[in-house]
Amino acid sequence: MRLKDKVAIVTGSGRGIGEGIVLRFAEEGAKIIVNDVNELDAKNVVDKIKASGGQAVAVIGSVADRSVVQKMVDTAVKEFGTLDIIINNAGITRDVILHKMTDEQWDSVIAVNLTGVFYGIQCAARVMREKGYGKIINVSSTSALGNAGQLNYSATKAGVIGMTKTAAKELGPKNVNVNAIAPGMIWTDMMKNMPPEQIKQMDAMLPFIVPLNRKGSPQDIANLALFLASDESSFITGQIIFCDGGMKM
Numbered sequence: 160m161r162l163k164d165k166v167a168i169v170t171g172s173g174r175g176i177g178e179g180i181v182l183r184f185a186e187e188g189a190k191i192i193v194n195d196v197n198e199l200d201a202k203n204v205v206d207k208i209k210a211s212g213g214q215a216v217a218v219i220g221s222v223a224d225r226s227v228v229q230k231m232v233d234t235a236v237k238e239f240g241t242l243d244i245i246i247n248n249a250g251i252t253r254d255v256i257l258h259k260m261t262d263e264q265w266d267s268v269i270a271v272n273l274t275g276v277f278y279g280i281q282c283a284a285r286v287m288r289e290k291g292y293g294k295i296i297n298v299s300s301t302s303a304l305g306n307a308g309q310l311n312y313s314a315t316k317a318g319v320i321g322m323t324k325t326a327a328k329e330l331g332p333k334n335v336n337v338n339a340i341a342p343g344m345i346w347t348d349m350m351k352n353m354p355p356e357q358i359k360q361m362d363a364m365l366p367f368i369v370p371l372n373r374k375g376s377p378q379d380i381a382n383l384a385l386f387l388a389s390d391e392s393s394f395i396t397g398q399i400i401f402c403d404g405g406m407k408m
């Protein structure tokens with residue numbers, strides 16, 4: 160077991176990539192804090208983990224609320240005695256072309272994808288610094304490099320790269336690794352909720368823009384997160400690893 164008795168928080172893990180990560184981590188022996196704004200989804204994931212013999216607790220609420228993020232860390236320490244890993248995964252899109260973007264669309268994406276990651280890094284780092292051990296993994300996106308219709312989202316995902324590198328420099332001396340995963344097209348509700356026209360166009364383009372000629376799955380991201388959360392990656396920090404079938408090589 161690659162994460163035996165490690166304690167991990169995964170934000171936004173009620174479905175999609177986050178769910179894929181927690182199910183994989185639980186298989187490898189980790190004890191999990193499942194967080195989501197959707198209570199039913201989070202509780203279902205906790206039940207799945209427990210049904211296969213694992214340990215998990217749900218903390219419901221938004222990563223944009225500092226007190227919720229602090230509660231995740233406090234719950235990890237209270238229920239499982241420590242915190243080893245945090246995956247700052249929760250993210251939202253409010254896609255719209257630049258000249259039509261409202262302040263609400265801008266502010267909501269910044270609050271979850273950027274401020275939420277800041278809270279996650281900071282609250283976890285306070286425990287990890289003291290402990291002299293920790294793995295922080297942030298979820299960025301290939302959209303950090305620019306994507307029409309995603310000015311707000313791209314700004315946050317590029318911001319996540321800056322925060323990852325800065326936190327890696329500050330926390331390296333405390334034996335805390337900080338890395339980011341930049342997924343490409345991953346087939347989750349985030350993509351499935353795109354307008355059908357857009358999905359059709361994307362599928363037609365796939366062989367020309369993705370060398371591996373397929374969309375990714377939550378398991379593809381979970382396998383990379385597992386490597387970064389395990390001690391197999393102990394000499395890697397401050398890196399942004401693209402998991403995108405070669406789309407942005």
Ligand SMILES: NC(=O)c1ccc[n+]([C@@H]2O[C@H](COP(=O)([O-])OP(=O)(O)OC[C@H]3O[C@@H](n4cnc5c(N)ncnc54)[C@H](O)[C@@H]3O)[C@@H](O)[C@H]2O)c1
Binds near residue numbers: 221
């Ligand atoms: N799917 C993709 O193609 C893709 C590509 C690049 C990056 N990403 C990133 O991967 C991460 C996960 O995406 P996904 O595809 O699984 O999305 P998803 O929409 O399928 O799942 C996101 C989960 O986060 C939860 N969530 C939303 N806002 C939250 C908040 N404020 N606090 C806590 N939980 C919240 C949702 O309820 C949902 O369960 C996101 O950061 C996303 O930006 C996804």
